[in-house]
Every structure is written in structure tokens, then in C-alpha cells.
Amino acid sequence: MAQIVLKQIEKSFKQEKIIENLNVTIEDGSFTVLVGPSGCGKSTTLRMIAGLEQQSGGEIWIGDKCVNGVEPGKRNVAMVFQNYALYPMMTVKENIEFGLVNRKVPKQERERLIKEITEIVGLSEYLNKKPQALSGGQRQRVALARAMVKNPAVFLMDEPLSNLDAKLRHQMRTELIQLHKRLGATFVFVTHDQVEAMSMGDRIVIMNKGQIQQADSPMKIYDDPDNVFTAQFIGTPPMNVIHREAIFPYMEGQLHSDIHQVGFRPEKAMMTMEKKPIAGCVQFSARILTRETLGAEIIYQLEAKLGLVAVKSFLKPLEFANEVQISVPMKDLYYFDHEGKRARQYERSEERELVALGGGYA
Amino acid sequence: MTVWSRLRPYVMVAPSIAVFSIFFIYPIFYMIFLSFYNWDFINPVKEFVGFNNFVEMFQNSEFLQVLTNSLNYTILSVSLSIVISLGLAMWLNREGAWYGFVQGALFSPHIISLVSVSLVWMWLMDPKFGLLNAILEMFGMQKLDWLSSPDSSLLSLVLVAVWKGVGYNALIFIAGLQSIPKDMYEASALDEANRWRTFYKITLPMLSPTLFFLIIINLIGSFQVFETIAIMTNGGPVNSTNTLVFYIYEYGFRYFKIGYASAAGVVLLLVVGLLTLVYFKLLSRRVHYQ
Ligand SMILES: Nc1ncnc2c1ncn2[C@@H]1O[C@H](COP(=O)(O)OP(=O)(O)OP(=O)(O)O)[C@@H](O)[C@H]1O
Ligand SMILES: [Mg+2]
Numbered sequence: 001m002a003q004i005v006l007k008q009i010e011k012s013f014k015q016e017k018i019i020e021n022l023n024v025t026i027e028d029g030s031f032t033v034l035v036g037p038s039g040c041g042k043s044t045t046l047r048m049i050a051g052l053e054q055q056s057g058g059e060i061w062i063g064d065k066c067v068n069g070v071e072p073g074k075r076n077v078a079m080v081f082q083n084y085a086l087y088p089m090m091t092v093k094e095n096i097e098f099g100l101v102n103r104k105v106p107k108q109e110r111e112r113l114i115k116e117i118t119e120i121v122g123l124s125e126y127l128n129k130k131p132q133a134l135s136g137g138q139r140q141r142v143a144l145a146r147a148m149v150k151n152p153a154v155f156l157m158d159e160p161l162s163n164l165d166a167k168l169r170h171q172m173r174t175e176l177i178q179l180h181k182r183l184g185a186t187f188v189f190v191t192h193d194q195v196e197a198m199s200m201g202d203r204i205v206i207m208n209k210g211q212i213q214q215a216d217s218p219m220k221i222y223d224d225p226d227n228v229f230t231a232q233f234i235g236t237p238p239m240n241v242i243h244r245e246a247i248f249p250y251m252e253g254q255l256h257s258d259i260h261q262v263g264f265r266p267e268k269a270m271m272t273m274e275k276k277p278i279a280g281c282v283q284f285s286a287r288i289l290t291r292e293t294l295g296a297e298i299i300y301q302l303e304a305k306l307g308l309v310a311v312k313s314f315l316k317p318l319e320f321a322n323e324v325q326i327s328v329p330m331k332d333l334y335y336f337d338h339e340g341k342r343a344r345q346y347e348r349s350e351e352r353e354l355v356a357l358g359g360g361y362a
Numbered sequence: 363m364t365v366w367s368r369l370r371p372y373v374m375v376a377p378s379i380a381v382f383s384i385f386f387i388y389p390i391f392y393m394i395f396l397s398f399y400n401w402d403f404i405n406p407v408k409e410f411v412g413f414n415n416f417v418e419m420f421q422n423s424e425f426l427q428v429l430t431n432s433l434n435y436t437i438l439s440v441s442l443s444i445v446i447s448l449g450l451a452m453w454l455n456r457e458g459a460w461y462g463f464v465q466g467a468l469f470s471p472h473i474i475s476l477v478s479v480s481l482v483w484m485w486l487m488d489p490k491f492g493l494l495n496a497i498l499e500m501f502g503m504q505k506l507d508w509l510s511s512p513d514s515s516l517l518s519l520v521l522v523a524v525w526k527g528v529g530y531n532a533l534i535f536i537a538g539l540q541s542i543p544k545d546m547y548e549a550s551a552l553d554e555a556n557r558w559r560t561f562y563k564i565t566l567p568m569l570s571p572t573l574f575f576l577i578i579i580n581l582i583g584s585f586q587v588f589e590t591i592a593i594m595t596n597g598g599p600v601n602s603t604n605t606l607v608f609y610i611y612e613y614g615f616r617y618f619k620i621g622y623a624s625a626a627g628v629v630l631l632l633v634v635g636l637l638t639l640v641y642f643k644l645l646s647r648r649v650h651y652q
Binding site: 050072074077078079081085086087090098099146150 | 543545546548549550551552553554555556559563564567568
């Protein structure tokens with residue numbers, strides 16, 4: 001069993017502090033996705049768990065053992081690198097076998113493991129090829145097989161899908177999810193792609209500038225973000241966030257002075273032609289700037305007095321008018337305080353429907 | 363205009379072609395031509411002797427000893443130089459002012475003229491007044507004869523060659539080591555490879571293009587050793603350090619047996635030509651581990 005606990009982790013490169021006071025628990029057997037913008041310290045965090053990078057402070061626990069100072073090979077983790085890091089001078093088989101030989105696994109056992117694993121990842125025909133002779137997807141499978149053959153308690157993956165084309169990436173996502181189900185090991189998956197994060201993780205850890213913004217299930221993060229960053233990082237288009245001064249005139253005077261920003265999801269806004277008051281809604285008129293038709297859904301970029309907003313509509317005909325009326329139910333508003341944190345105590349969220357509509361993160 | 367634009371490239375390269383032909387191509391063919399004659403430089407008549415020079419040479423025990431010396435010298439100096447410089451490169455391949463300094467210090471012999479190097483080492487190796495023996499004596503060890511005994515003379519020359527070449531080789535090795543992706547080592551650390559396995563299975567194969575390059579370059583250079591021998595030993599004592607180029611020089615310019623010297627030159631040409639061929643063959647398959 002291997003739950004991973006990071007306690008007050010700190011990391012500096014020379015003088016520069018990259019990560020400070022990072023605390024997170026990655027549950028045993030979970031598929032945890034580490035997501036955040038470029039340079040926020042995802043890879044560094046992952047590499048510290050693997051032992052490839054030494055943390056400047058704090059403790060890392062894998063299972064019931066503190067692994068500070070334990071070599072990478074002895075942590076019972078396997079890693080899949082972004083560019084796979086296959087050994088170019090070895091064949092596929094030798095790549096997979098290398099770790100087993102180092103661990104002095106007997107030859108018969110090695111052959112059995114390799115056969116078993118290459119069948120799972122569909123590489124049986126390529127055993128004697130060098131990595132150069134393989135496609136991106138096949139290389140990725142070799143990297144996976146090399147990790148799997150260790151039978152580790154923890155799989156660490158640093159953007160393993162980012163070098164693949166869209167179709168292959170989609171396929172590999174599904175395969176990884178199935179693999180996780182089959183192995184039951186703890187998966188830690190790094191990506192900067194929020195769609196990938198939402199579709200793969202059963203737990204998402206959102207990072208920004210070396211700090212954890214929120215760690216929760218995907219739906220929880222979408223429906224109940226802890227702060228402005230999370231609210232805007234997850235969801236396409238991102239949540240509309242409007243300053244208090246701009247939205248105040250439309251709020252019938254009900255806005256607590258602690259509330260600094262107000263947000264709403266693009267799909268929660270209703271778009272109508274005629275101006276008719278609806279109770280319990282924030283209403284304003286807006287001009288359509290652009291229309292993106294994505295099939296079942298349409299995304300409008302609008303310009304209103306209170307700023308630019310995005311609206312998403314489902315299964316409705318394309319709106320051709322220039323001027324439209326926007327109504328957003330008060331219960332779908334998110335309030336944020338001066339530090340960008342959620343101010344839940346002021347929200348009228350008790351009636352909120354906690355199932356976000358599909359799309360956006362399919 | 364069009365004639366000029368057609369001719370221009372040829373006119374442009376003509377000077378270098380001319381220089382190359384006069385100083386490289388012509389002498390090679392002239393040497394091959396001379397190897398079939400007896401000539402003493404002065405006599406206007408060159409006597410054609412066919413393959414006699416070659417036959418005579420390969421029956422001459424002195425020449426066979428020269429070939430053996432060349433081979434011993436080459437194998438010893440190349441293997442020692444490669445092994446030592448690879449070790450140094452692995453040690454120096456890290457950050458820090460100290461490592462930069464050591465690297466620079468090791469490289470400096472490469473830019474010093476071989477003549478000065480030879481003179482300095484001759485003095486260091488002097489059996490009576492040399493520094494090396496003084497040091498040996500200081501530690502209570504037996505003095506060595508260095509250049510003055512046939513048992514140690516060739517080894518002493520190898521020592522000088524290694525000392526002079528190691529810095530350059532190490533520099534090239536360091537460049538090669540730095541081009542190995544770091545994640546190879548991270549992957550092998552996760553695969554629990556120990557240091558020896560990592561070196562043998564990752565570093566060495568990834569370094570093979572550099573390794574081959576250096577081996578060939580060093581082989582060619584060693585086979586053509588001349589200055590140190592001419593200055594430090596004159597081929598002696600008792601022929602123990604007489605190698606091919608020095609042998610050619612002696613027969614050509616001391617004994618004035620140009621035909622015979624040319625025949626030995628042809629042998630040298632074949633050996634070096636063969637090594638060069640091997641090198642270009644390997645170069646065309648730049649990355650050997652693929
Ligand atoms: N070896 C290093 N030396 C100095 N700074 C480093 C080093 N490695 C990473 N950093 C810095 O640490 C920060 C976090 O880097 P990290 O690679 O963890 O980002 P990331 O979240 O993985 O980004 P990306 O999505 O682009 O891969 C960056 O600002 C980077 O410049
Ligand atoms: Mg990264």
C-alpha cells in the first residue's frame with residue numbers, strides 16, 4: 001500500500017525558492033493528476049517524489065516509510081518521462097529488461113514478466129526493434145512497459161502524452177485509465193492540460209507558483225472551486241470573473257463589502273432576445289463579439305458594460321442578433337474575497353444544482 | 363559574363379587545388395614511384411629495381427623490429443591515453459571552478475611544441491640529475507634508467523605521449539559526456555543500475571561515437587610519432603625506440619637510400635590510409651548505437 005504524503009516540502013534552486021510549505025496527501029490507489037501552468041513546479045514535485053531531485057526541506061513519505069535520502073531505485077516507484085527516456089542503444093526487450101537484470105531477477109522470471117507485460121501493452125512484435133524504429137505511441141508503450149515490469153506501488157508520469165497527436169493521446173488516456181484499474185497502484189500524473197486532468201484523474205491537485213491551490217475530485221473542483229485561480233484554470237471557456245464595482249449596479253444592492261470579485265460559469269448564463277425581468281437573476285445587456293460553434297455547444301464572446309464575458313449554450317440554434325440579454329441566476333454566482341479565496345458564507349448556493357453540464361472537459 | 367560565372371568557382375578553388383597537388387598529391391605519387399628505384403639523391407640516374415626494396419625491407423630484421431616498436435608504441439600509448447582521459451573526463455565532468463582549472467591545466471601540454479616538451483622530459487628523465495629519479499629516491503624507491511635502457515625507453519616515450527595527449531582527449535570526452543541526455547541516468551537510477559552497470563550499459567554505448575573518433579585520431583597520430591624520438595632517443599638504445607617515421611627519416615636523409623625509404627613510406631601510407639578509411643566508414647554511421 002502506498003499513499004504518498006508530502007510534509008512541508010520546500011525546494012530552492014540556488015537562491016530561488018520554487019516551492020514553499022507544500023503539503024499534500026496522495027491517496028493509495030488513486031489516480032492523482034498534478035495540474036498547473038507551466039513553471040509552477042509540477043515536474044519538480046514529481047521528481048522529488050521519485051528521488052531524482054533532493055528537496056531542500058520537509059519530508060516525503062511513501063507508504064509507511066519516510067523516503068528522505070532513499071535512492072530513486074529503492075523507493076518502489078517507477079517513472080514515465082515526458083520524452084520517454086528510452087535507452088536508444090538497447091532493443092525494446094533490453095529496455096524493459098534492464099531494471100530486472102539490475103535487480104537480479106532470474107532469467108526465467110524475466111522472460112515470463114516481459115512476455116506478460118508486452119502482451120498487455122501490445123508490443124510483442126516489436127521486442128527486437130530499437131526505439132528509433134518505433135512510432136511515438138509505441139515508444140510511449142515501451143516506457144510504460146518499462147515502468148510496469150517493476151510492479152511498483154507508485155507510477156509517476158510527467159506529461160507522458162504531450163508528444164502524441166490528438167487522436168493517439170485520446171486513445172492513450174483511455175488505456176492509462178484502464179491500466180490504473182487493472183494494476184490498482186497509485187498513479188501520479190503531471191500535465192498542464194486541464195482537459196486531460198479532468199478526464200483522467202479521480203483526484204486533481206491544482207498547483208500555481210509552487211503552491212497547492214486545491215486538491216479535490218474533478219467535479220468538486222469544477223463545482224466548488226476554492227479560489228479564483230482554480231475557478232479560472234478549470235473549464236473552457238474559464239469562469240467569468242467580474243470586479244465588484246462593475247457588477248454592483250446589477251446586484252440590487254446586495255453585495256457584502258468583503259466580496260471583491262464575482263464569478264459565474266459560462267454555461268450558467270441564459271441568453272434571451274427580449275428584456276424581461278426574471279426574479280433572482282443578475283441581468284444585463286451585451287453585444288455579441290464572436291461565435292464559436294463547436295457542434296453541440298456554442299461559445300459566445302460578449303461585450304457588456306461590466307466587461308467581457310463568455311457564454312456557452314447547448315443544443316440551441318446559433319444566435320445571430322447583435323444585442324442580447326443575459327440573465328445569471330444569483331444561486332450560480334461565486335463570491336471571492338480580497339485574497340481571491342471563496343467567500344462561501346455569502347453565497348446563495350444552497351439551491352445550486354451541483355451537476356455541471358457536460359462538455360468543457362470531455 | 364556567363365563564361366565567367368561558369369569558370370569562377372574553378373578559378374576560386376584553383377590556388378588551393380594547386381597547393382594541395384604540389385605539396386600532397388604529387389609527393390605521394392612521387393614517393394610510390396621512387397619506392398621502385400634505387401637512388402641516392404645526387405646521381406642523375408635512378409636504377410629501377412622493381413619490388414626489390416620491399417623484399418629487402420621485409421627480410422630486414424631491423425625493419426621488422428621497427429614495425430614491432432611502432433605497433434607496441436601505438437597500442438600502448440593509445441590505450442593508456444584513452445583509458446586515462448576517459449577516467450579524467452568522468453571525474454572532471456561537473457561544475458566548479460576547480461574542475462575548470464584542472465581541465466585547463468591538463469589541456470595545456472597540447473598547445474606546447476613537442477620539441478620543448480621533449481627537451482623538458484629529457485631533463486626530467488635524466489638518470490643522474492633528473493627530477494623523476496630524485497623523486498623516486500626521495501621515496502626510497504629504486505632509480506629507473508628511463509630513456510637509457512632498451513627495456514624502459516619505449517615506455518618512457520609512451521609516458522610523454524600520454525602526458526601530452528590526455529588533456530585534449532579528456533576535453534573531447536567531456537563534450538561527449540555532456541551530450542548524453544541527463545534523463546538516461548535518471549532512468550537508470552530508477553532501474554537500480556549500479557555505477558558499473560550505468561557506465562558499461564549507458565555511458566559507454568552513448569559515448570561510442572566520441573570513443574571511436576578519439577581512438578582513430580590517436581592511432582594515426584601515434585603511428586606517425588617522430589619528434590620525441592628524434593630529440594630524446596634517436597631511435598636507441600639498440601633500436602628499441604626506432605619507429606616507422608624515424609626509420610624513414612634515417613634511411614632517406616642520413617643514409618640517402620631514397621628508394622628504400624620510400625618503400626617504408628608506402629607501408630606507412632597503407633597503414634594510415636587504412637585507419638583513415640575505417641574512420642570515415644564509422645563517421646558515415648555517425649551514431650553507432652542506432
Ligand atoms: N535544475 C533547475 N535549476 C534551476 N531552476 C530550475 C531547475 N529545474 C526547474 N527549475 C525552475 O523551477 C520552476 C518549476 O519548474 P518545473 O519544471 O517543476 O515546472 P513545471 O510545472 O513542470 O512546468 P512545465 O509544465 O513547463 O513542465 C521553474 O521556474 C524552473 O525555472
Ligand atoms: Mg514539467
